[in-house]
Amino acid sequence: MNMAVGVLALQGSFNEHIAALRRLGVKGVEIRKPEELDNVSSLIIPGGESTTMAKLAELHNLFPALREFVKLGKPVWGTCAGLIFLANKAYGQKTGGQELIGGIDCTVHRNYFGSQLQSFEAELSVPVVVSKEGGPETFRGIFIRAPAVLEVGPEVEVLAEYPVPSTNVLYSSSGVQIQEENGVPENKVIVALKQGNLLATAFHPELTADTRWHSYFLKMASEAGEGTSSSIVPVSGNLSYEEKQRIDLPIYQ
Numbered sequence: 001m002n003m004a005v006g007v008l009a010l011q012g013s014f015n016e017h018i019a020a021l022r023r024l025g026v027k028g029v030e031i032r033k034p035e036e037l038d039n040v041s042s043l044i045i046p047g048g049e050s051t052t053m054a055k056l057a058e059l060h061n062l063f064p065a066l067r068e069f070v071k072l073g074k075p076v077w078g079t080c081a082g083l084i085f086l087a088n089k090a091y092g093q094k095t096g097g098q099e100l101i102g103g104i105d106c107t108v109h110r111n112y113f114g115s116q117l118q119s120f121e122a123e124l125s126v127p128v129v130v131s132k133e134g135g136p137e138t139f140r141g142i143f144i145r146a147p148a149v150l151e152v153g154p155e156v157e158v159l160a161e162y163p164v165p166s167t168n169v170l171y172s173s174s175g176v177q178i179q180e181e182n183g184v185p186e187n188k189v190i191v192a193l194k195q196g197n198l199l200a201t202a203f204h205p206e207l208t209a210d211t212r213w214h215s216y217f218l219k220m221a222s223e224a225g226e227g228t229s230s231s232i233v234p235v236s237g238n239l240s241y242e243e244k245q246r247i248d249l250p251i252y253q
């Protein structure tokens with residue numbers, strides 16, 4: 001049985017993820033209902049606005065199915081708001097908080113880099129996506145009202161960090177200086193991480209023409225599917241009108 005990559009399609013940049021998968025010849029399936037998760041073997045949670053996305057997920061009764069998906073060890077990648085969904089703990093929530101899926105043993109600050117106006121782009125050093133056969137040595141990260149990860153547990157693999165002025169150093173509720181406590185240099189925050197089959201990036205690879213992060217996730221997904229009956233579904237045949245429109249989405253270079 002072949003299985004496709006699901007993309008949570010409640011809000012945010014899900015079309016852009018589907019377009020990036022399509023560029024790699026892989027079919028992305030929009031997920032809006034819990035039962036639709038049965039048809040996919042891996043999932044991408046796009047960037048957007050995590051409170052809105054969480055409210056919509058609640059409305060569609062998606063949280064139990066999403067948590068089960070994670071619990072079963074199926075690969076999930078969250079970009080930006082998607083990272084917030086996958087964190088076990090979040091700061092900077094609206095009153096009353098929002099539901100999270102959880103799974104990555106980390107604490108995320110929802111709007112660490114400030115408001116929409118403080119959005120920025122930066123070249124990141126990301127050894128896991130750099131090809132040994134050459135090509136660019138960095139990845140251009142697009143940070144839009146981006147979160148950052150401030151604390152990680154021992155099972156988390158840090159894939160990329162971003163330097164910040166030491167005045168940005170945050171303290172936990174108990175007054176402990178978070179970065180120092182975890183041995184992370186005081187002037188860096190975590191912007192890409194992995195725990196088992198869960199991957200998270202604070203920036204938006206789906207808004208660039210660079211598909212290296214999507215390839216990395218597809219590799220994770222196919223490795224997780226090895227020995228089982230599921231594998232990634234290639235897209236074949238001509239593009240439908242809808243798919244063509246997606247591929248033609250503007251790409252931020």
Ligand SMILES: NC(=O)CC[C@H](N)C(=O)O
Nearest residue numbers: 047048049050080081145
């Ligand atoms: N671009 C994004 O996904 C922004 C996420 C945003 N900080 C939030 O809380 O939802």
